[in-house]
Amino acid sequence: MLQTPTGLAHGLVGQSQQIASIRRLIEKASANRLPVLLLGESGTGKEVVARAIHDANPRGQFVPIDCGSLVGTLMESELFGHVKGSFSGAAGDKRGLVELADGGTALFDEIGDLPLEMQVKLLRLIQEREFRAVGSLQWRKVDLRIIAATHRDLGAEVAAGRFRLDLYYRLNVFSLRLPPLRHRKEDIPLLVDHFLSAGNTSGLSGIEPSQELFETLHAYDWPGNVRELKHCIDRLNALHSEGALQMSDLPSALQYHCAMSGLERLSGAVALSNPPTGSLPDFAMAPKSPVISLPESERQTIARALAATHGERGKAARLLRIGRTTLYRKMKQYGIE
Template sequence: MTDGQARSILFVDDDAAFSRALTRELQRRHFRVVAAPTGGDAIAALATMAPDIVLLDLQLPDMSGLTVLAAVRERQPAANVIMLTGHGTIDTAIEAIKLGAFDYLAKPCPLDELQVRLDRAMERQALQQRASLLERGLTPPDPGGAIVGESPEFRRVMDLVARVAPTDSNVLITGETGTGKEMVAKLIHARSARRRKPFVVVECAALQETLLQSELFGHERGAFTGADRAKPGLFEVADGGTIFLDEIGEVSLATQVKLLRVLDTSTFRRVGSTTEMKVNVRVLAATNRDLTAMVRQGLFREDLYYRLNTIAAVLPPLRERRDDIERLAAHFVASFNERFNSAKRLGPGVVERLTAHDWPGNVRELAHVVEAAMIVCDGDEIRPEHLPAALRAKAPAPVPTANGAAPSGPFQTLEALERSHIERVLAATHGHRGQAAEILGISERNLYRKLREGD
């Protein structure tokens, strides 16, 4: 066997002596074997077991092996069927392959040859399982339950998403960093007819131009130094589904030309190839940059902008939907309680300080603040002192004076507030910089840089 896990075999053959001998040998090789002398017995066994492999004689006393094959394909499609043939039935065995059998073997079958067939069947099944896992990983669940908000500004966006999701239109999702652009893209995909097909995310800002083109379109062997094998691109991986181009504003003009061609013709060439490839992909894109200004400056192609911007979904910053802050905070507390196996809650004065904050990092920043507060909090109640310094100092919005100006007061610099917050998170994580960076929503490299700058 190729692995240490016992595999199950349904062995269908009416030759009692042959069946007993081969069953003993398969059990000696650590297979779990269920023997069925007739087609009817085999079909009945399919109701109580899910065999990995079916060894199936073509000639059975009560029905054709092809009839049993059809039943296996219908009731246990994941099983690999190996047909056992006698003299003069090779043509029928080939017909069985066309009907979905994995392989065939002539009787009497040498054990070594049978083992080779069994190993191949198990390898094929392992590949199918890995492909299934990959497909499930590329088809995220509907994130609707994680998208929280009832403010009018937010509901307008959700209403638009509900209308556009079932269509095949391209959507450009814009908004500040942390407003939830990727979450909205996943929601659009999950509510579309493509929901059972891949959802592929491309981080456009994370790759250099040459690497980005290779990731998007794939490359042939020898296309560039280090390309020792051909590689499919993400447009190929997303075929039939949705591709999400995050931070599309960071893409170079050269790559924009190739993206425009895919949008116009649904065709592209791998890097280093002259062969046209055709795909059926819905394109969603997102950016926190002003693409119309970039078009005026010649930094973004106008024709690509209009192709991407068939539908525009503009996500409001959190400061423009303050009514949702308490709902979001409660949602994050519940989520982290489940993750940390705790039962913490927001205490008096916390919501007021959260609502007074302007949230430049938007929903992502709020999530990190709630997580950090829950880590710092020793008891069951999150209090204002568990919040970062920038929020602890912030009482509810001041009442304007008679001339309309807000009263002045002592303020820290933004640099000092940031440093204080970083130190508090580091203390809460006992100096674990990787965990602190994750809570702060920045990379470890960025955290190291900020710490050096403060020294």
């Protein structure tokens, strides 16, 4: 397999054991034309893996199909095409995505969102390798590889009556689960390098994240997985101008996380040096996943940092890992005295 020293193979970056075994499974899957089911949380790289399976043994086109975006006749016609006059608006014959993927690979993305009536048609496509365009009486034979992907628990969808058991069995022959990024944090440095160099269109080299920034990226749990990391690095790339990647350039969710873990460390230290009976109302921690807006969480975090440092702004800014000026600006913005 073609592989660069950075661990990039088929566009899949990573050096963890999990990524290594996914690479082996990609090789296995690409050796035949059986359906493949890709499972995993949003942003874990299901589409990257689907393309890798196609590219490892390229034949025909790779056609991604978003099952969640279309409904009713429009979806059927988008998938299988239609003949002229089959419904109002069908001014001429139209080829569908399935025909486009003939000889190649069709990725049925978010397969869990495919309506039941379309699931029957997909089952027929897999079993008989044939389909019928909307308004046509003729079945057409096709030869395509089907890859399906979903972030949903398909077993639970079957149990709830929203997904056909027979289709589930057909798809679940070769399934591959993409692990969340928080379970393979050793991939973060390579991914950061990859996204930094991919986003560096200025041709300037030497954008180096500081050790502190790396530690922060490592400590965070990345609920949006690799996609969230990519957005974060794209943002750093765009904001960076004078050579230094600043903590304050991180998205607010990450800044919030840093501030909270800073406060947790501080409140831990204070708790150790105070008897448990001591009342510390100012150190009451916010719930880990507060259902409040980001600006509100930022306001509360700043207020807590100020309370924790008895109003010493320099200390509060350091605790929050932002510059003093940023702290003053935000205090003014939130009306904190």
